[in-house]
Amino acid sequence: MSPRERHEWEEELSPAVSVKAVRRKLGAQQRFRARVLEGTGKRWLVELEDGRLWECAVAGAVELEEESPTLVAVGDFVECVPRQGTGVSGLPQGLIVRREARHTKLARYRRREGKEQVVVSNVDQLAILLAAAEPRYDRFLIDRYLIAAEKGELAPLLCINKIDLGDAEQIRADLRFYAEVLGIPVLLLSALTGEGLEEFRSLLAGKATVLSGPSGVGKSTLTNLLVGEEVQRIGEISLKLGQGRHVTTMARMFRLPQGGYIVDTPGIRDLTIWELTRAELPGYFHEFDDWAQGCRYQPCSHIHEPECAVRKAVQEGKLDRQRYENYCRLWMSLPEHVYQWRGRVR
Numbered sequence: 405m406s407p408r409e410r411h412e413w414e415e416e417l418s419p420a421v422s423v424k425a426v427r428r429k430l431g432a433q434q435r436f437r438a439r440v441l442e443g444t445g446k447r448w449l450v451e452l453e454d455g456r457l458w459e460c461a462v463a464g465a466v467e468l469e470e471e472s473p474t475l476v477a478v479g480d481f482v483e484c485v486p487r488q489g490t491g492v493s494g495l496p497q498g499l500i501v502r503r504e505a506r507h508t509k510l511a512r513y514r515r516r517e518g519k520e521q522v523v524v525s526n527v528d529q530l531a532i533l534l535a536a537a538e539p540r541y542d543r544f545l546i547d548r549y550l551i552a553a554e555k556g557e558l559a560p561l562l563c564i565n566k567i568d569l570g571d572a573e574q575i576r577a578d579l580r581f582y583a584e585v586l587g588i589p590v591l592l593l594s595a596l597t598g599e600g601l602e603e604f605r606s607l608l609a610g611k612a613t614v615l616s617g618p619s620g621v622g623k624s625t626l627t628n629l630l631v632g633e634e635v636q637r638i639g640e641i642s643l644k645l646g647q648g649r650h651v652t653t654m655a656r657m658f659r660l661p662q663g664g665y666i667v668d669t670p671g672i673r674d675l676t677i678w679e680l681t682r683a684e685l686p687g688y689f690h691e692f693d694d695w696a697q698g699c700r701y702q703p704c705s706h707i708h709e710p711e712c713a714v715r716k717a718v719q720e721g722k723l724d725r726q727r728y729e730n731y732c733r734l735w736m737s738l739p740e741h742v743y744q745w746r747g748r749v750r
């Protein structure tokens with residue numbers, strides 16, 4: 405493509421043009437359905453249905469089956485048309501012209517930008533990956549992840565890596581509630597000794613799973629083991645902080661040898677749930693359901709109302725105290741009214 409032609413092409417696809425104009429320009433070209441594996445916002449690696457990889461830019465106007473503040477995310481199913489030449493990666497180039505609706509998502513609320521950010525879409529499971537130590541897991545984070553999973557329609561798995569550094573008995577007891585009351589698989593793993601890896605592999609087979617958790621817990625180490633290749637760089641634990649230093653900087657999706665996909669993601673510092681109000685919160689603490697009917701006030705926030713059956717059950721040791729404390733902490737942090745994204749995509 406000559407520089408002159410390229411210039412015209414870019415102009416045609418600038419954000420100002422309409423979907424119709426792009427259709428007119430590209431109408432005759434065959435479209436290929438593909439899945440987004442990784443990307444930086446400007447350039448996306450996609451896998452075509454026949455397994456070919458393309459490096460894609462996003463067309464100035466993309467047909468969207470469903471709007472979202474996140475135009476394209478890892479896991480999205482898209483339609484692409486070919487472009488001439490090869491990209492910076494050396495792969496054939498393409499252009500994303502359409503994005504399908506997302507069936508599931510792992511998202512978070514970006515306070516700075518004031519909107520929801522989709523980290524990964526269309527996967528089946530969320531493996532909440534934490535560590536027995538360095539850094540030690542925090543149950544408050546688990547409880548927020550479970551809400552994110554339910555909102556995004558992802559099946560949660562609770563994985564505690566680095567069990568070689570912790571007391572397995574004590575951790576199992578601490579997390580018994582999740583397995584026994586909520587029925588969530590709890591896996592104790594060690595990428596170092598291989599403990600728990602067979603069970604983990606069997607839960608991942610044939611499914612698409614996103615690994616998410618704080619920096620330094622071993623997401624990339626486990627990804628390499630599961631993929632069977634050194635596809636991801638591993639970080640060192642900072643001695644001073646006892647945690648990782650955000651080695652992984654973007655979400656990347658890989659095929660698993662036993663079928664299915666795994667998505668390695670950057671470590672999170674904090675997880676803020678998107679579009680969640682105080683009034684909705686009790687609905688995510690399912691163990692409260694049976695007790696809540698006995699509260700004097702309906703609805704009851706289980707925080708300050710008199711004759712609250714949930715609080716009574718906590719006092720009597722019939723409900724998990726730590727869960728209730730996390731509920732209160734989360735309730736305090738939430739707005740009365742829901743944040744609503746009302747913008748348009750271009």
Ligand SMILES: Nc1nc2c(ncn2[C@@H]2O[C@H](COP(=O)(O)OP(=O)(O)OP(=O)(O)O)[C@@H](O)[C@H]2O)c(=O)[nH]1
Binds near residue numbers: 593619624640649670
């Ligand atoms: N003792 C022990 N160390 C582990 C285990 N798994 C990973 N590590 C170490 O933990 C450190 C961080 O591992 P990474 O895989 O880079 O962690 P990450 O979760 O990908 O971190 P970010 O990319 O920053 O989010 C490395 O030094 C690993 O060697 C384990 O099971 N036991």
Ligand SMILES: [Mg+2]
Binds near residue numbers: 623624652668669
């Ligand atoms: Mg990593």
Ligand SMILES: [Zn+2]
Binds near residue numbers: 699706713715
């Ligand atoms: Zn109550």
